Amino acid sequence: MTDRSRRRLIAWMAAMALGGTAVGAEASTQSFSIQIVGGRVKGEETLKVRKGDQVRVSLTSDQPMMLHLHGYEIEAKVEPPAPTLLAFKADLAGRFPVHVHTHGAGNHRAVLFIEVHP
Amino acid sequence: MAGAASEAQAHGFGQRFDLPLPLWLWLTGAGATLVLTFVALALFARRRDFGTAFLHSTDLLRFSLLRRLAHPLATVLRAISCILFVLTLATGFYGNSDAYANLIVTMVWVLWWVGMAFFCALIGDLWEIVNPLPTLYRAAVRMIGCRESLGWSYPARWAAWPAVALFFIFAWAELIWQDKDVPRAIATALLAYSALSWGGMLLFGVEAWRRQADAFAMVFRVLGRFAPLELRSSTPVEPARLRLRPYAAGLLTNEPVSNSVAAFVLLMLATVTFDGFHETPLMDRIGTAAQMSRPVAETLFTLSSVTALDETQWLNTVLLLLFPLGFVLIFRGVSAWMLGLAGETTRSGHAQADLNVMVWSLVPIAVAYHLAHYASLLLTTGQFIIPLASDPFGWGWDLFGTRGRTVDLGIVSPAVYWYVAVALIVVGHVLAVIVAHVEAARRFASHRAALMSQLPMLALMVAYTSLSLWIMAQPIVG
Numbered sequence: 001m002t003d004r005s006r007r008r009l010i011a012w013m014a015a016m017a018l019g020g021t022a023v024g025a026e027a028s029t030q031s032f033s034i035q036i037v038g039g040r041v042k043g044e045e046t047l048k049v050r051k052g053d054q055v056r057v058s059l060t061s062d063q064p065m066m067l068h069l070h071g072y073e074i075e076a077k078v079e080p081p082a083p084t085l086l087a088f089k090a091d092l093a094g095r096f097p098v099h100v101h102t103h104g105a106g107n108h109r110a111v112l113f114i115e116v117h118p
Numbered sequence: 119m120a121g122a123a124s125e126a127q128a129h130g131f132g133q134r135f136d137l138p139l140p141l142w143l144w145l146t147g148a149g150a151t152l153v154l155t156f157v158a159l160a161l162f163a164r165r166r167d168f169g170t171a172f173l174h175s176t177d178l179l180r181f182s183l184l185r186r187l188a189h190p191l192a193t194v195l196r197a198i199s200c201i202l203f204v205l206t207l208a209t210g211f212y213g214n215s216d217a218y219a220n221l222i223v224t225m226v227w228v229l230w231w232v233g234m235a236f237f238c239a240l241i242g243d244l245w246e247i248v249n250p251l252p253t254l255y256r257a258a259v260r261m262i263g264c265r266e267s268l269g270w271s272y273p274a275r276w277a278a279w280p281a282v283a284l285f286f287i288f289a290w291a292e293l294i295w296q297d298k299d300v301p302r303a304i305a306t307a308l309l310a311y312s313a314l315s316w317g318g319m320l321l322f323g324v325e326a327w328r329r330q331a332d333a334f335a336m337v338f339r340v341l342g343r344f345a346p347l348e349l350r351s352s353t354p355v356e357p358a359r360l361r362l363r364p365y366a367a368g369l370l371t372n373e374p375v376s377n378s379v380a381a382f383v384l385l386m387l388a389t390v391t392f393d394g395f396h397e398t399p400l401m402d403r404i405g406t407a408a409q410m411s412r413p414v415a416e417t418l419f420t421l422s423s424v425t426a427l428d429e430t431q432w433l434n435t436v437l438l439l440l441f442p443l444g445f446v447l448i449f450r451g452v453s454a455w456m457l458g459l460a461g462e463t464t465r466s467g468h469a470q471a472d473l474n475v476m477v478w479s480l481v482p483i484a485v486a487y488h489l490a491h492y493a494s495l496l497l498t499t500g501q502f503i504i505p506l507a508s509d510p511f512g513w514g515w516d517l518f519g520t521r522g523r524t525v526d527l528g529i530v531s532p533a534v535y536w537y538v539a540v541a542l543i544v545v546g547h548v549l550a551v552i553v554a555h556v557e558a559a560r561r562f563a564s565h566r567a568a569l570m571s572q573l574p575m576l577a578l579m580v581a582y583t584s585l586s587l588w589i590m591a592q593p594i595v596g
Contacts, residue, residue: 046593071135071527093532094135095594113593115137118533 027052036061036078036111039100046113051093055114057086066101069114075101090116131217131299132227132499134397137532139540139591147540147587151547155576158551162572166565169556173370175348175363188360192247192351199248200257205510210305214512217299221510224502226304231292232492233500235341239485242349243342249335251315252324267323272330278378280318282385284311284333286442289389293396294427294434325353340383343368343478344485366482366549370556375474381442383477384449387484387582388442394491394589395441396434402595408433448578449477455574460567472561476575479554483579486546487586490539494530501525539590547583551576 030049034057035042049055059067061078068075069086071094076086086098097110139147161168179185202225210222217223237244259266297303318327328335342349344366350359395401408414409429418429427435453473501523508521515521554575555568562568 070133092528093137094527095137096135097133110595113595115593117137118531 027054029054029056031056031058033058033083034060034112036065038062039065039111041112045111046115048115048117049090051090051116051118053090053116055086055088055090057114058083059086060084067111068099068101069096070099070110071096090114092116093118131223132495134495134594135498135527136494136535136590136594138593139536139587141591143536143540144587144591147544148584150544151580151583151587154544154548155551155580158548158555159569159572159576162555163569166559166568168559169552170559173367173556175361175367178347178360178362179358184360188358192358195244195248196250196253200250200253203250203254207305207308209510209512210301210308212511213301215301216512217301218502219506219509219512220301221506221512222301222304222308223299224499224506226308227292227298228496228500229503232496234338235488236492236496238338239341239344239489242345242347243338244349245334245338246342246349247351249328251312251332252319252328255316255319255324267319268321269323270321272322272326276330277376278330278336278382280331281333281336282378282382284314284331285337285382285385285389286438288333289385289392290435290438293389293393293438294431296431336382337386340386340481341485343371344481366553369478369481369553370560371475371478374472375477377474380449380474380477381446383481384445385442387480388445389438390484390488390491391445391585391589392438392441394487394586394592396437397594398589398592399595400592401437404437405430405433452476452574452578456571459573460562460571475557475561476554479550479557479575480579480582482546482549482553483543483582483586484546486542487589490542490586490590493538494535497529498525498527501529540587543583543586543590547579550579550583554579 027050030047030053032047032055034047036059047055047057059076059078060080060083062080064077064079066075066077067086069088071092072088074086074088076084078084093116095113095115098112098114099110179188206222206225209220209225213220213222234245256266291298291307315327315332318331321327322331330336345368346363346365348359348361348363348368350356352358408418415429418432421427421432422429425432453476456473456476502525504520505523508518509515555572558568558571558575559565562571
């Protein structure tokens with residue numbers, strides 16, 4: 001291996017390592033405002049935060065519904081027109097769906113996902 | 119409390135919280151796959167016998183200690199498995215109807231289906247030894263004192279097709295059936311499958327049924343070929359076997375592979391891939407597109423109005439059928455291309471049938487993807503077994519003081535999970551490439567033919583590995 005290619009390899013590996021560790025550097029407060037219309041989120045359906053972040057999601061909906069953040073097991077009751085706040089500390093990494101709770105069986109597609117990156 | 123239980127049920131059992139692979143890691147994995155493939159090809163070109171060191175295995179029953187231990191250990195394991203089988207059925211029929219409070223759901227879908235598959239692929243085909251269906255059948259026959267079977271001969275035409283059909287039904291139940299987490303429904307299905315198996319054993323004999331028609335004996339046997347321990351309990355015609363070999367060495371075989379067995383292996387691979395695929399955003403878009411296209415939407419609507427399945431289930435069912443058909447077509451195409459490039463027939467002259475053997479070489483990629491896909495499920499949802507051990511029926515018992523123990527979702531960090539998953543898939547790919555090459559070297563007369571025949575196979579493997587990695591890089595939306 002030549003000197004130059006070795007240097008390039010080291011630089012590449014360092015970039016990889018940085019890519020892996022840059023996420024999760026420092027915790028902060030992440031605020032989102034989500035509007036649900038007809039049971040669907042307007043705009044981006046996946047919220048991305050870092051592990052350790054304080055997450056504040058302000059939810060409004062055109063119809064009353066019970067939302068459930070799976071994995072964290074947090075519930076939020078949304079009653080129009082007032083916004084409801086879903087606040088939690090993202091201390092668990094993963095991709096967590098927010099489902100609408102309906103009674104009885106049926107399709108329960110997630111309305112929103114919260115990705116907590118390590 | 120009752121409210122919480124019914125809400126938990128509404129989410130379906132076995133929710134996964136995996137973060138998609140980051141793009142750079144997906145690219146690194148795919149890149150490593152390509153580079154390693156070319157390195158392997160360069161090595162093959164130089165030495166014809168590259169990889170044959172793979173073939174050595176050691177007979178562990180030579181050691182008297184193991185020989186003396188193996189038999190009683192197998193008996194104990196069989197007894198435990200029969201007890202668990204009966205307990206699982208009993209909890210399904212008589213226990214709590216909440217999926218999380220009843221042993222059967224976690225037992226069947228997580229511990230048995232995922233856990234047993236892991237064990238069979240990583241250690242050895244334990245199911246061969248502990249399968250409760252033949253054990254209970256033989257015990258019943260001995261108690262009644264009648265003949266073991268009516269002695270009909272198993273129709274040769276059937277080959278392994280009954281196992282193919284049964285496995286398709288099982289895969290459908292796992293991925294599409296809406297009652298798959300209803301304890302009573304699972305227990306009914308389990309009992310129906312058992313009754314069918316016992317019927318088959320009565321007609322054709324235990325070994326004939328288990329060798330060709332029992333889908334699960336077949337699945338775990340296929341996975342067990344990848345494992346380092348070759349486990350085989352004794353049959354009237356064969357002694358027990360316990361041999362140690364390198365990983366994937368069991369995939370090199372001299373036995374011919376029938377079309378039905380090749381189809382079975384491809385069906386297994388296709389359903390594992392479909393399992394990951396049907397949770398991706400692409401599948402979501404396919405669903406939306408199907409609803410937008412008038413003829414498709416109308417057909418789905420008609421189907422759903424005359425049956426108990428809804429439109430999404432029908433769409434999934436159609437795709438679950440198309441996936442294995444696609445895999446078979448691609449495999450056939452690649453086989454034909456291999457023969458074309460090799461420019462000659464194989465040693466035995468039955469070229470197409472001979473190339474069926476190549477399905478084994480795809481198994482390492484499927485095993486690696488299976489491990490990567492289900493590892494987090496086994497480690498998180500599998501934890502439910504701790505409280506369930508104390509209260510299997512969901513009646514409020516506390517046998518071991520572990521009732522009410524909750525699940526720790528943070529047991530594996532996503533970063534560790536990512537690296538392990540990608541490493542597994544790349545290693546699986548390398549093993550697949552080596553197995554395919556050794557097979558080709560054994561089947562084709564000349565070195566050049568063997569080498570040329572590998573090009574389509576390598577293309578197929580790179581595509582399959584990249585698809586597996588791609589699925590893991592997709593966010594789960596299902």
